[in-house]
Amino acid sequence: MFFLAMVWRNAWRHKLRSALTLVGLVVALLAFGLLLTVVDAWYQGVNASSDKRLVTRHSVSLVFPLPLNYLGKIRAIEGVRATTYENWFGGIYKEPKNFFPQFAVDARTFLQIYPEFRLSDAERDAFLRDRKGAIVGRKTAENYGLKVGDNITLKGTIFPGDWDFVLRGIYTGGRESTDESQFFFHWQYLDEVVRQRQGARRASLVGLYVSEVEDADDIARIAAAIDAQFANSPAETRSETEKAFQLGFVSMSEALVAAIRAVSYLVILIILAVMANTMAMTARERRAEYATLRALGFAPPFLATLIFAESLLLALLGGLLALGLTYPVAALFGQAVSKFIPHFVVSPQTSLLQLAAALAVGLLAALIPAWRAARVNIVAGLRAVA
């Protein structure tokens, strides 16, 4: 009790210095947590993927479509439970800045394979019945004030012209990691209009197929079987798990993710230097006190513990404050960037990493001052009157 009281009072001897160090710690740990959450958000598609879903696309690039007639052949492969298909649409809602992902999907099979996109029965039926019907995620609906029954016009970029839809449902995510920012409409509507506007040569093409398999352990064999089916055809395929497919997207921005990660650790290194400086100043100022304690018979480990405890106390306070602030700040940040980062949620691992970083800073910052204090020369120290 006495020891703790001494540590606590020592920590607040220079209130301004301690407060500034604490503010620095909180800001650094907050930034660390937010940056790690940005990295997590990058991997959100990977985390949301199912181990029973297989994505088949053109072997050369996603840019090249596949013929619709592959559908029957993929479905016929043993172990495939269901297959759906979709096209990236890339339309503009009112202004180019209003971005949200849009896909033309085979609605019935899509909703079967992706049960995490949750709709009420009435919304689901209305969507399936209306060829011009569309559904949108809760976040995008909130962002743009969209309501069921609204008429929505998208300006096509890949598929030119104005595209009119009627909003038939607003889905919610079945899992925390489900992306609630997407917009889905009927592939058949897209195909029909493309056929009218651009001719049959551009019709009956899909961007990719997604198959649900019976057994996740059998997924490699099924992927190989699909690709073998279309080998030496004009449109060879590349099949991979949904997770690998999503990771492929992440790897395109790997350098950026690595840079964000590096910055997050750099922030911790900077605050470590600040904290180490604070502790070094503190220990230097108290040389005479440490020498007095040694003269009175206190052993070097006691002095080292005194410094470690003070440093850890400040670091822990900073860590807890940062932890408490991370959630509300992340919520505000998430709202502000929801168009681009639909799933901005602080994970428990991030909180643990913040706390671990705080404790590591506390320990490392005290290392040299504690070592010096433990080795203080009593006679010289007693002359160093504060």
Add this chain to the structure above:
Amino acid sequence: MSAPAVRLVDVHKAYRRGAQRVPVLAGLSFDIAEGEFLALMGPSGSGKSTLLNLIAGLDRADSGAVIVAGENLGKLPERLLADWRASHVGFIFQFYNLMPVLTAFENVQLPLLLTDLPRRERRAHVEHALALVGLADRMTHFPNELSGGQQQRVAIARALITDPPLIVADEPTGDLDRDSATEVLGMLQRLNRELGKTIIMVTHDQRAADHAHTIMRLEKGVLWSRDQNAAAVPGRAG
């Protein structure tokens, strides 16, 4: 005849200043009897503080023997020397050297934390020691809430708290006004007379030295003179 409280045998000590070796004590040999109040005087650099540090076990001689309370301090390893200091020596410093974040009570209690005394007994000891130096009503005050004289009295209580046989005081009145200095010196005399403590005090101040039984003068690391102060020895005063 009882063994001396302190015995020095041919003690040498030098410091290094860069490549240069500066001798401070040059073959000092003398005894200090138990219960003596000795003042160490001499000009700056004469070696009096170094001598005090050796006797208190804060520093080690280069050669020779420093024997205090029957213990040859040069032969004690660091860890045991720290334990020995805790139980045998009470320290009083010029600038009090109190912990600023601790109250008077807590400062006095510090040395007792190294003992096995239960909390209640520690409390009783501290209260008694503070009462002895007239600060029973200042127990919860922090050092910066006390005058210089009061802080030095807290330091005296801290020096006493483990009931050590030896008290070393390095310029205990050097930072005090005359009234406070007289008060502190009177207190040291009482500790010597009433509690039988052996006291070794380094001072520049002849008035302070006049409170001691013996005045020892050092000059360039050697013993220059050792005089009895008849006025301060009980029973010999005129």
